[in-house]
Amino acid sequence: MTARNATDWEKAPAMPAGHFVSGRVYTDDAVFADEKARIFGKIWHLACHESEVPNAYDFRAVDYAGIPLIVVRGRDGMVRTFINVCSHRGAKIVNEPSGNAKRFTCFYHLWSYDDRGACIDIPRAEGYAQSGLRKEDAGLRAVRTEIHLGLVFITLDDNAAPLADFLDGALTAFDDVLGRGDLEVFHYHSAVLDANWKAWQETNLDIYHEFMHVLLRRTQLTAGRMDERAVTLYRNAHALSSGLKAKYENYAGMQARPDALTLPGIAPDDFFYVNLFPNASLLARGTVIRIDTVTPIDARRCLVEWRGLAPRGEPGAARLLRMRHHNQYWGPFGRNVPEDAFAVEACEKGFAGGGAAFQIIAREENMSAQDDGMLRAWYAEWARRMDRLPGDPVRREGEGS
Amino acid sequence: MTVVPNELRELVHRSCFALDREDFSEFLSYCAPSFEYRISAYSPEIRKPMIWFDQDYGGLESMFDMVSQHLKRLGTLFRHPSMGIIDRVSDTEMKIVTSVLIVDTDPNGRSKLFAAARYTDTIDLSGTAPRLTARFVNLETRDLGVGSHIPL
Incomplete structure (x- = not known):
């Protein structure tokens, strides 16, 4: 046997399952959509190192599988993460990769958020009185954040097991x-x-x-x-x-x-x-x-x-x-x-x-x-x-x- | 020796063409034994200047000797220098700042911009011919795809 014909080439290798991987894992759109939901929507992801936000109000903007995130060290020293989009029209708020800011103001209509993700200002908020929108209900989407050995991990899954369970001592x-x-x-x-x-x-x-x-x-x-x-x-x-x-x-x-x-x-x-x-x-x-x-x-x-x-x-x-x-x-x-x-x-x-x-x-x-x-x-x-x-x-x- | 800007321009261009051809011996022939080479970039992510590559003459020589054994990016890199500021530091030393666009052409002839950078060259004028004593490459581009095994 030398080179293989089309049938043989497409045939699964004659070895135990788990010892080969189909090329479709890389190319199939349905597989990729599932990966975003079932893997990236669930796991703890290493977003950055704690030293990237050393001081109060330091922030670090990162992308995570197409979702803009912002990691912020608050005035209380806690590191928190939010989805970096405005609650109003969905615009990405922070475009610099890092910096220091006491408030994050969306460029579009100037809605502002503090270091804990609370919405603290909506210009001419009285315009929402009839529809019942209150800034107390318009905070950023918080993303669970834990730190281990200085590594900042985040998960999009509010119900994920704690980071320590996920890591299982691997570090x-x-x-x-x-x-x-x-x-x-x-x-x-x-x-x-x-x-x-x-x-x-x-x-x-x-x-x-x-x-x-x-x-x-x-x-x-x-x-x-x-x-x-x-x-x-x-x-x-x-x-x-x-x-x-x-x-x-x-x-x-x-x-x-x-x-x-x-x-x-x-x-x-x-x-x-x-x-x-x-x-x-x-x-x-x-x-x-x-x-x-x-x-x-x-x-x-x-x-x-x-x-x-x-x-x-x-x-x-x-x-x-x-x-x-x-x-x-x-x-x-x-x-x-x-x-x-x-x-x-x-x-x-x-x-x-x-x-x-x-x-x-x-x-x-x-x-x-x-x-x-x-x-x-x-x-x-x-x-x-x-x-x-x-x-x-x-x-x-x-x-x- | 009197050095006119044309000779300096030619030195910078020749050093670029030598690297384009990956003729490392020729490139080193334009460098003094005390030559220092460095590639740096500023990271707005970590808010720090970074050095991504630094070698002296001997280090470059060793590295060039190994290049052919490495798995390298395919195609060519062409450096397009645009001379900017020339400062005479002393009777025997000049500094030249050159903007450089580096174009990557793949084996199928498709070109795209690989990097935008600025050279700060220090040139020794004390000998019979001008020689580079330092080239500091400051990169504007920070995503270099698969990277490069050879200096910019």
Whole structure:
């Protein structure tokens, strides 16, 4: 057998369910609509880091799957989130990505809101006397917000279980690196990629793809042992990948990470990361932390946001070196992240027009080495929430073929 | 040595054309051994200036040696420099600020704007030919899509 004919190409791979994913998960409009409602309408999403709103009245405007949100630190120090649209005509209120404001005034008819989302002013409010509209009933839509290890999470679901239940301890590995010390975001960049949002998350779930990066072939595949790697799965398909090492000096122009810059609870050559279902990844690599989140714009485009964290107020020389460590891998001119983005867009080209039928996630190595277990767990959780089969997503679970 | 603006303009343009062709040896031939290169941007999201890339001459040389082994964006980047302000810092040093539009052309010949930026070049005039001692690239564009493996 060499190349396959059309029938064979479209046939589900001869392997256990859960070991392959249909291309329709990326392209089917009904699947995407369900994802917005059943996944993005329900999960806890990592919206930003607490340091992005350090002071009273600081705000941070973010987009979440097409919904504008505003994260605000109130006069009482509490961080709250609101949908960033006016109760009157639905216009987006705050257009700056960040700032400090005691009130948010819609440009359109000058309705104003305070730091707790209350409507505090409606010009010529007497005009609503007959219809009974009162500003007390015209507050912004509050979005549940919780903070863990300085990470600000939001959910659109008023009835969602608490954040701690959702996380199920998956961020315990970050207790030291995020929890011991005062950190701030020093790096932020974002990109709209021409790809379904899941394809980005898959790059973080698929450790086998380290072969794609010459940087990782030189620094990672030469360090540590494959059998020392381990994946720990948590409820809700969160996953910790640990036991990886890096020999930075194996790549020309890079140096071993110095002890003095190493983050708490981690060795200079350590690398571990946690993927939070469905769309966030936190990576700790000796001296730097990367957080990335992906949210859909539509079925074919996604917004990826990358943040780098460092100790607040560290000396300038230390910060410059830490920035360099971050940028060598993860900046927009880095040796790692641009290649991931390239791969994600290449997969979209494969699946968008139906050229590719399935992707295979069938590596089994005892949840070590380059096992695809994180991908399988992720798609099992996707299936549970979507009531669809990843291998045949147009059909609901339990429906006949 | 007397350097007239045309020679400076030519240096900036030649450095851009060398990068367009990914002729890194030629690019480095326009740089002094003390050359510093940096790409920065301001983030209104976190309200901080950011450095996204910084290398000295040796660091660039090492990086250029590895470029061919990386998975790179397809197509070409063409830099369109528009010289702006030229300041003489001393008898042997000038600074030039250049606005640059960088156009991305894919393998099918479709072009789109990749980035808008401004170069601040420092040029040493003490030798037989002018040499870049620093290029600081300040990006206006912050969404660079898949990014880039080579300097702007």
